[in-house]
Amino acid sequence: MTGPILAVTGCGLPLPGNNIDTDQIIESRYLKLTSFQGMETHVFESLRQMARTAGATPHPFDDPRYKEASVLVVGRNFGCGSSREHAPQALYRYGIRAIIGQSFGEIFVGNCLSIGLPCVEVAAKDEAKLQDLCREFPTQCITVDIAKGVIFAGQRQFSAALEEGRKQRLVSGSWDSLNVLLDAAEHTRTKLQELPVINPIKTGTT
Amino acid sequence: MARTLYQKVFDLHVVREVADNQYQLAVDLHLVNEVSSPQAFDELRERGLPLAAPHRTFACADHSISTGGDVRKFDDLLCEAQVQLLGRNTQENEVTYFDPMKGLHGIIHVVAPEQGLTQPGMVIACGDSHTSTHGAFGTIAFGIGTSQVRDVLASQSLIAEKLKTRRIAVEGKLPSGVFAKDVALHIIHRLGAKGGLGYAYEFCGTTISGFSMDERMTLCNMAVEGGARCGYVNPDETTLVYLRNRPYAPGAATWEQAAARWLSFASDPEAYWDDEVVFHAEDIRPMVTWGTSPDQSVPVDEPLPDLAQAGEEIDGWRAAMDFMGAASGQSVMGIPIDIAFIGSCTNGRLSDLEAVADFLRQSDRRVASGVRALIVPGSRNVREAAIAQGLDRLFADRGFEMRDAGCSLCCGMNADKLVGLQVCASSSNRNFRGRQGSPMGRTYLMSPVMVAAAALAGKITDGRMPEPGSGGHK
């Protein structure tokens, strides 16, 4: 996908808990795959399996009520840990188009941004309200208005924080970074010439 | 105007500002591994884009590689395909590849510094979160995702945000039996696993300036576990001594000039830091994690904290205690282990192996029966240097298995994995659930010497006080 992302609308998927790291989102064994294709089938795999084995409440990603959901609601420090882009790729390919949470892992947010998956921050009490709302009214549409910094859920509104620059990049479409970077290729080359050369012992395999 | 190292190095590399606090940054050194690069190379191929600066790009295969002695043996076909693909991608693009089949090889965060590729004042990017390790040399070094790997391959630049800086001073002399790893775990314990969000950590103070480069790397490696994107130490004489005569370091003709330039990057004393914290070395004790996040730790001789102290982390603590079978008030000492792992980009360097050897020489004890103890050097150079000192024989005599270089048990992506409910005392950096390859496996992080102590005792124990006669099978 390319182009500006002004707002995302969809049903909510409530995922409670804090410090959910990228190892839980996608286990390291799937990092062996050399393509992102099909990554969505492994999202939260172990946790889902454990929930199934336990036979109690299903993991939210297996809960039929949230089958069509595209707005993920999470707690604090979501996506911390390993820098694997496989995690946002798996979520995106699963159908997630925006993530609302109290806070996020630094690298994770950047990785999400670079594939056009906005992560917006809400206050703790609003996160709790949104989680409840998703559970009570799974078919309720949630709109994350990136440009305005507001989340609309039925009659309710919540303010959503997003760093100005990240917002600008989503709204202008420059989240899709490669073309932006290549536009200044000449300038970068000049810059690199000012920086010391790494002693080229030789190139090729050592 | 007085500036921190972070500000100086950042400013020097800015190509332009593309949005508010979103800068296009030139990258001096791009490190590539087999895990996060295949999709990036693919996209370049699809779009017909060449590599912008192959001579600034260096690759290692570290995560998927077998450390069992034959690197041509893979855990499975996927690992093999991934490593072969790295070989092909680097060859096609004329990228220097430290090929495990050929010689120089190891974990990229161990190999690059060892080769003198990591130099003060650089911006270093790598598709791996522990890229923060390279900050030990006074660089801005951080992990990136695959899309950014693609960006750097194609443009030798990326979009980065300027971080705030937190100056973390550690002052005084560490008690004996307390190591850089304990300093890292102590800081993370105090500031929290997400305390560093939005920050670059500057480590300074007399403890840190007295640290070797290996110790500084251990500390910066763990900065990312404290939530900071990167951590760094100002370059000084120790940095210069380390770099001199390394293969990729500047030669004699340009050395003086390079050294002066490097030292000039150090933070100015009157610079502004967004936050400042001070720790005292004498307060630090050997640390052990009890949970599933690197900040869930205790000094080895202290009971697990009361849940009442968890504050807003209460749910996380409860879940972690549940998973680890732990309870408030319990001691980590005495927890039986199955596996002892000494290695990883945190603690797989020569000085780590030497510290373990020194510890082993204090007694004649062997690894407890039923415990498997692995020593995995961070690079082949580390392994060879250890062998040259005869450490391989010492380790073997005491029941430790010294293996070939690689990430090994740190990440569960190769044949070295926890199985089922196995419990591991580990010198690595992450105790996340499932991290070491078994969804139910338990990981306790600690210093290499504490891992060795646990290996001998068959249970977590205080490495400062070897219990004579316990657990040894000589």
Ligand code: SF4
């Ligand atoms: S040793 Fe562990 S942390 Fe370091 S690069 Fe390898 S997998 Fe990552």
